[in-house]
Amino acid sequence: MKPSRIAQIGIPAAIVGVVIMMVVPLPTQLLDVLLAFNMGFSVLILLVAMRVTKPLDFSIFPALLLLATLFRLALNIASTRLVLLQGDAGQVIESFGHFVVGGSIVVGLVIFVILMIIQFVVITNGAGRVAEVAARFTLDALPGKQMAVDADLNSGLIDENEARRRRKEVSAEADFYGAMDGASKFVKGDAIASVIITLINLLGGFAIGMLQNGLSAGESIQKYSLLSVGDGLVSQIPALLLSVSTGLIVTRATTENDLGTDLLAQFGRHRQAVMIAGAAVLALGLVPGLPKLPFILIGAILLALAFRLPKEGAEVEPEEIPEDLPTTPQKDSPMAIAQDMRVEPLELELAYDLIDLVDSAAGGDLLDRVRALRRKLAQEIGIVVPLVRTRDNLDLPPRHYAIRVHGVEVARGQAPAGMVLAIGDDLDQLPGMVTQEPVFGLAAKWVPAELREHVALASSTVVDRSSVITTHMAEVVRVHAAQLLSREDVKMLVDMVRQSHPVVVDELTPAPLSLGEVQRALQGLLTERVCIRDLVRIFEAMSMRAKVSTDPDGLVESARGALGPAIAASHAVDGRLSVITFEPLLEQRLMESLRPSEQGVFLAMDPLLAERLATEAGRVAALAEANGDPPVLVCAGPLRLPIRRLLEQAAPRTPVLSYAELGGQLTLVTSGVVNVAEVTAA
Known part of the structure; x- marks a missing residue:
């Protein structure tokens, strides 16, 4: 059967079979096979828990722990039924009751109690506490880990697929430790159930032997109690193995190797400690009254092992790192400091x-x-x-x-x-x-x-x-x-246009315009919130203007002239454009005040008049915006840029357009008129 079919049919059927075992009597031969399987399966889980390098490599463990506990309890019920009904629970349980404990009910009970103490008091309690703390710390650290992943993604250190994988791993780790916190309670409950089942078997077997089968007290104890103790030991040993597996999983720190490799490697770094331990054990063998051979033998082995270990602080041959793997800079390296x-x-x-x-x-x-x-x-x-x-x-x-x-x-x-x-x-x-x-x-x-x-x-x-x-x-x-448009971004945009319109780019850069001059012109458009998606027309207009002058203001105005209808349409609502205009005489005065300079054209006018003009334009724009019609200020082409700079503080949200940029596709609605004379009269 294919593995997929086993997963879809076989495993669910086995789980249902475990439940059936609790109510259907089993033959002793089948019970022996299932008990042996339970023992081997527990050993397999323990070995896998020792081999994993991180807990998520065994993410199925919480669910597996539940299934193994359920299976073991089903076997307890089946064996209890056979012990009490037939006085025979198969060769496995009988062997544990006679051979393992020497046929002594006292010895069997003592061993059973010791195993219970080891499992319940030592391993189960410790593993449960570690699982609880690990779950709490993992959940507390979850937001920080996710922020770290998103920070690496936003900074470009990883791509979207790697970020998705890391987020999934962080979430799976939190889910795993949360599940382990609950699964550890299965082990504790199983230990309690084992004690109760064994006590029931002891009392029930003693009563059945004397009352139903007519046995004496000694015969009843010899027959039923030994079987009950054997049953308890058979179930307790796999339970102990699972408890140890649980402890290994929840205490396992994420490393690159399995438990055995890490154990030898980390002990191997402490040559002096091994040497002192060997000398101490050897010295115990010289103490009068203590047996010399065991202590001298162990001490000699530890000393021999210590001399074979490398000296502490000795240089270790570095592992070869493939050249194609990226290296992470050291914390205090110049590269790391530069990144910070x-x-x-x-x-x-x-x-x-x-x-x-x-x-x-x-x-x-x-x-x-x-x-x-x-x-x-x-x-x-x-x-x-x-x-x-x-x-x-x-x-x-x-x-x-x-x-x-x-x-x-x-x-x-x-x-x-x-x-x-x-x-x-x-x-x-x-x-x-x-x-x-x-x-x-x-x-x-x-x-x-x-x-x-x-x-x-x-x-x-x-x-x-x-x-x-x-x-x-x-x-x-x-x-x-x-400010966010960098030189690299401009280079990317130019290369993008080059792929579809190479002639346009060839006419634009590197002559007559450099990449820096293109960047300044595009930044000028962005400052006035003009969308620069239509780069082909922008570059065509700028290349034509550059034949006359490379002045940034002229380049911006030429690009706006090419984009004029699109700019006006971006401020329109349902084909209606709310406009504010200057009073004609005021606009004529402003035209007469235009003066050229090295920094561009400016308004040579009285500062008080300029302040009143900006205030009045801001007031009219705010009034129109309050009425639900976000307006644009329209003026003659030469006035557009100086007026825009004048209103940057008083009306930063009000776009300033020239008459040529309006086009003929929009319906113009006058929302106000700016007239400084009215302010002066007031």
């Missing part, structure tokens, strides 16, 4: 009480959302967002998170555990902590998660903690996209 010095482009730091957000076992999905966010932003702004390094920061206050760009903290927020963010106007009646939505500054309140449905019924928007953090990070990436 590296500043990540984008980092997310979490306070200690926010670790549950990245713990998949606790339902945390923040890391998955961050990965999905990178893909979404790539489609939205046209660059590959750097890997986000996520780590904990004990210096952060509780409930807080921080976002860093090139090592500088650019944003900070809160995400208290057990709460959701309610955004709306009528939040006074809700319990919780008053705050502001981190992206748009809207009135909000952190409320208990249990009130999620109640808040939703109150027409308020409910946002979970992971969504708050990812939304905040998305806005940070949009604002700082220009």
Whole structure:
């Protein structure tokens, strides 16, 4: 039969057979075979437990321990039935009752009690305690291990497949130790059951022999009690082997070798200790009154072994490392220090009480959302967002998170555990902590998660903690996209365009534009939140402009001219574009104030007038946005860039477009007019 068929049919059938054994009488010959199988199977489990290099190599052990315990108890029931009904339980039990203990009921009981003490008091209690502590420590360390895996993935040290394998291994380790914590109770219960079954056999056999079979007290004890003790010993020895296997599994630290190899290797490192032990045993052989031969023999063997061991501190031949295997730098090596010095482009730091957000076992999905966010932003702004390094920061206050760009903290927020963010106007009646939505500054309140449905019924928007953090990070990436676009990213984008449009790239770089100049132009577009996905048209426009001038502002404006309709469409809602314009006379005054300089065109106007202009434009834009129509400010082409720079502080969210960029496919709706004269009159 194929192994797959055995697994699907044979093993379940065997388990059902074990249950049937508890109610169906067995012939003595079959019981002998099953008892021998139980003994051999227990020895096999012990040997496998000694050979594994880490507990997960024997992950089936908790379930196997349950099945072996059930099988042994079924054999106890079957043998008890035969002992009490027939006074004969087969040759195996009879041999243990007569030959092993010399036919003495007292000796048998003493050996049985000693085995019980060894198993129950020493091995089982110790293994149970170790399993409990190991399960607790493993579960406590689970979030940190998963964060380490995700940090390696985000930093590019491992790929997605390796990260998935490591996460599975970490989760399996936690499940294994949790199962071992419960499985150790099987061993303890089995020890208690063995005592009870043996006592029942002793009392029941004595009563049956005297009352039913008419035997004397001595004959009844000789016949039934020895069989009961033999039955107890036959079942107790496999139980002891399984208890030892349990102890080996839960105390086994993860190493590269099996138990025997590690034992010899680690003792072999302590030559002086072996030598002192041999001398001490040899000295005991010289003590008057003690037998000399055993102590002298053992002492001599230990001394001979010590002289064959390598001296402590001696150099050991290093193992040859294949050249194709990556080497991990030493902790204090220059390479390791250099890696620690590296500043990540984008980092997310979490306070200690926010670790549950990245713990998949606790339902945390923040890391998955961050990965999905990178893909979404790539489609939205046209660059590959750097890997986000996520780590904990004990210096952060509780409930807080921080976002860093090139090592500088650019944003900070809160995400208290057990709460959701309610955004709306009528939040006074809700319990919780008053705050502001981190992206748009809207009135909000952190409320208990249990009130999620109640808040939703109150027409308020409910946002979970992971969504708050990812939304905040998305806005940070949009604002700082220009800083996140590295020279390597530009090289990758240029090579990507070269594959499909080689002529466009050949006309652009390395002449007339260098890679650095292309990077500055693309950063200028990203600063104004222009998507740079359409690189072919951007590069075509920039190459044409570069024949006249390589001025960065001119390159940006030429690219915007090529992307104009797409830029306007990105700010429209259902084909409607809400626009703000300047009062015609004011716009004419601004045109007359334009002056060229080495840094580009600027507005040569009175500082007080410039301040009033920025304030009024910000006020009109905020009023239009409050009415639900996010506006754009439209002006003449030469004014666009100077006005954009003027409004960076007063209206950072208001895009500035030129008339040429509007195109003819949108319906324009005027949302306001900027007029400084009205402000002056007021």
